[in-house]
Amino acid sequence: MFHSASHDKMSTHIIRQVREAILKGQLLPGQSLPPEKDLITQFGVSKHTLREALRSLEAMGFIEIKRGAGGGPVVSEVDMETTRDSIANFLHFQNVSVRDLSEIRKIMEPYLARLAAERFSAQEIEKLEEIDRKCRKIFEKKKSVVGAKEEIDFHIFLAQASRNPVMVMVLDFVNSMLTDLKTNIKPDMEFSQHVLDSHQKIFEAIKAGDGDKAQECMLAHICDVERELEALRERDEKQAKIKQAV
């Protein structure tokens, strides 16, 4: 049996059409779509149906909708946050451990540290140093770098050494998920001090253009973080058991 197109939900038709127009480049990011009332007539559906379709497209990150005069639906590039959230939602059901995230880091980040040491321009080295300086300032004020955007930025910026957007994306969500775990575990000052020291060593190897050493220091750093987080997690579990017993 064949299903006639009209058997599907109307909104899925609209979603598919707009989505394909964007992916084919017929609609470019920044361009405005016609306002609701025009789209209603163009697609021949009711306001209710059209708005459902726009909501879905918005959830997928394809459009943003602004209210008021001159507003309306605007095509936008699907951004990293939308994608990161989607990945995080998926992995939430997959029982991801610190070990899983660290395993990926151990494979990829030492490679990237080496590339950075071999490829970074003077400008890029300066930018990396600035990120590191910001980390230190945050530590001095808050006595922690955990959850600090700059602490992740250090790693993401290295990923950009690869000039590979897929690599950047993977490192982005791996590091951001790890940070989420960290903020639950609430590491101590010592942990943050170790992180800053490790970053320092990695930075110096990169600045010296020493690929071998950068690779080696990065691997050691990731292993350290994994070990310390595991230890802290076990400590928390024990405390939880004691509390439960009381």
Added chain:
Amino acid sequence: MFHSASHDKMSTHIIRQVREAILKGQLLPGQSLPPEKDLITQFGVSKHTLREALRSLEAMGFIEIKRGAGGGPVVSEVDMETTRDSIANFLHFQNVSVRDLSEIRKIMEPYLARLAAERFSAQEIEKLEEIDRKCRKIFEKKKSVVGAKEEIDFHIFLAQASRNPVMVMVLDFVNSMLTDLKTNIKPDMEFSQHVLDSHQKIFEAIKAGDGDKAQECMLAHICDVERELEALRERDEKQAKIKQAV
């Protein structure tokens, strides 16, 4: 300044509440949400508003909505397809090349082939052989394995050697994006034959428990595919130029 809750859109409140309930485990996959009319009264919104929220949650993969008696919104695990699509949408705007995808494969897949050789049980080896057999059957019928689900399955199944869901996910979308590129390029029979030969070598190394060799063969396989795809792409570009000139 604090924003009063009433400043945001009603649907975002509903989305946030349901989303958090699911992520906290208060709502488990498989559970039904109350039907529309009950949710309307619970949240104190209109049909239209509620449905927009449900559409967004559906687009994010958190719920599925079934029609008819006994239907309604059902909580579901966010699945790989939803996530894969989201990633593909994001990377569409990032100019991803065969080289970018291959770079990730070169880092991860040889590592995974080694793990498979070291860890796979007899059952798993048998399963892998069956996947390979299916690939060959498809090749004999269609004279190609490009775009065949089984050809990706070979790589994904190896990723499962890591018992690492993040690894499986990364390999899933990298391989599926590469396959999308392949189907556009339309490789010849020779290409498919090379793929099958490489898979054979990798399989034999894994079966023999030879981690070194499995790692080495996998790296060679990925480099081969990258090189051949690049060559085919250049060929297509030249043909396009000739056509344009005429």
Added chain:
DNA sequence: TACGATTTGTCCGTATGTATA
């Protein structure tokens, strides 16, 4: 500051299609 124009956000009422029992 204020007002009008534009455009989305929200609500109500009603009718129709679809799956289950």
Added chain:
DNA sequence: ATATACATACGGACAAATCGT
């Protein structure tokens, strides 16, 4: 086969936000 429960779809009205004058 009929009834029931549920989502899907349409139209009209008013509120709220934003922009320009």
